[in-house]
Amino acid sequence: MNNVWFITGASNGFGLALAKKLLASGYKVAATSRNKANIEEKIGTNPNLLALTVDITNDDEVKTAIDETVKTFGNIDVAVNNAGYMLLGALEEVSAKEFQQSVGVNVFAFQNVIRNVMPYFRKQKSGHFFNFASSAGYGADAGAGSYNAVKSAVIGLSEALALEAKPFNINVTIVSPGLFRTNFLGAFPIAQNKIEVYNTQKLVDAMNQYHGQQPGNPDKLVKILIDLAGKEIAPLHLLMGKDAYQRATTYYQSQLEKLEAFKELSSSTDFE
Ligand SMILES: NC(=O)c1ccc[n+]([C@@H]2O[C@H](COP(=O)([O-])OP(=O)(O)OC[C@H]3O[C@@H](n4cnc5c(N)ncnc54)[C@H](OP(=O)(O)O)[C@@H]3O)[C@@H](O)[C@H]2O)c1
Numbered sequence: 001m002n003n004v005w006f007i008t009g010a011s012n013g014f015g016l017a018l019a020k021k022l023l024a025s026g027y028k029v030a031a032t033s034r035n036k037a038n039i040e041e042k043i044g045t046n047p048n049l050l051a052l053t054v055d056i057t058n059d060d061e062v063k064t065a066i067d068e069t070v071k072t073f074g075n076i077d078v079a080v081n082n083a084g085y086m087l088l089g090a091l092e093e094v095s096a097k098e099f100q101q102s103v104g105v106n107v108f109a110f111q112n113v114i115r116n117v118m119p120y121f122r123k124q125k126s127g128h129f130f131n132f133a134s135s136a137g138y139g140a141d142a143g144a145g146s147y148n149a150v151k152s153a154v155i156g157l158s159e160a161l162a163l164e165a166k167p168f169n170i171n172v173t174i175v176s177p178g179l180f181r182t183n184f185l186g187a188f189p190i191a192q193n194k195i196e197v198y199n200t201q202k203l204v205d206a207m208n209q210y211h212g213q214q215p216g217n218p219d220k221l222v223k224i225l226i227d228l229a230g231k232e233i234a235p236l237h238l239l240m241g242k243d244a245y246q247r248a249t250t251y252y253q254s255q256l257e258k259l260e261a262f263k264e265l266s267s268s269t270d271f272e
Pocket residue numbers: 008009010011012013014015032033034035038056081082083084085086105132133134135176177178179180181182183184185214
């Protein structure tokens with residue numbers, strides 16, 4: 001059980017740490033990257049590793065990768081939608097193309113994996129999805145609206161997936177890290193169209209300063225995922241890091257108060 005893992009974006013950060021830890025413990029790992037050589041370079045050859053070059057925004061390529069995983073290892077037990085990136089820029093600065101590309105990688109690609117893994121999970125009546133959202137999906141930041149949007153979308157679609165998958169004994173866990181020391185803040189894109197008044201550069205500088213100083217340890221996070229995989233009672237929402245816990249709980253508490261403040265108005269729209 002939980003022997004075969006399929007992981008997107010495994011050449012860096014959480015994906016790489018997870019693949020390494022799984023392989024060291026004898027699991028079988030299919031790991032995707034835009035260039036599989038980047039995985040092979042960092043992990044080396046291992047009979048339990050299937051490194052795959054995949055454009056995860058391309059449904060056919062994702063299907064082929066998943067079929068190849070099953071052909072190689074016999075099945076898939078755990079699918080990890082991990083690959084993602086943060087685009088910074090005020091919404092007026094972000095171009096349609098930049099936003100669409102971000103949604104393509106951070107949301108549509110997740111559904112490509114879900115759509116193509118589900119037939120296998122349903123047939124075997126077991127499976128576990130770990131979908132990477134972010135604490136940024138539980139609240140907004142000026143200058144990161146496109147990232148807030150895609151991570152909120154991951155939370156929303158994963159909640160629906162959990163309901164759809166439950167009758168087939170399939171688990172869904174939304175992994176929402178705070179700041180973790182991966183390559184994430186090492187090279188993130190910034191909207192090309194800069195509009196001075198938004199001072200996006202200030203946010204970019206703040207993020208750059210965090211790089212290498214983030215409190216979260218990726219090795220600790222990936223160990224938790226391995227321990228949770230396939231557990232009968234696995235959390236749907238998994239906040240990772242004190243900062244993520246603080247942010248999400250503060251958000252929910254403050255939202256409830258704000259919603260209650262307008263209860264009368266909200267309740268005034270039914271036909272009499
Ligand atoms: N680290 C944090 O502080 C943090 C916090 C909250 C959420 N997260 C989430 O955690 C997940 C993993 O991030 P990480 O921290 O491990 O970052 P990372 O070290 O930068 O690694 C990101 C991985 O995602 C893939 N990726 C990045 N841009 C891509 C693109 N345009 N198209 C396809 N794949 C792309 C890369 O795959 P290739 O192999 O193809 O390069 C890479 O292996 C992401 O979903 C991120 O949003 C991270």
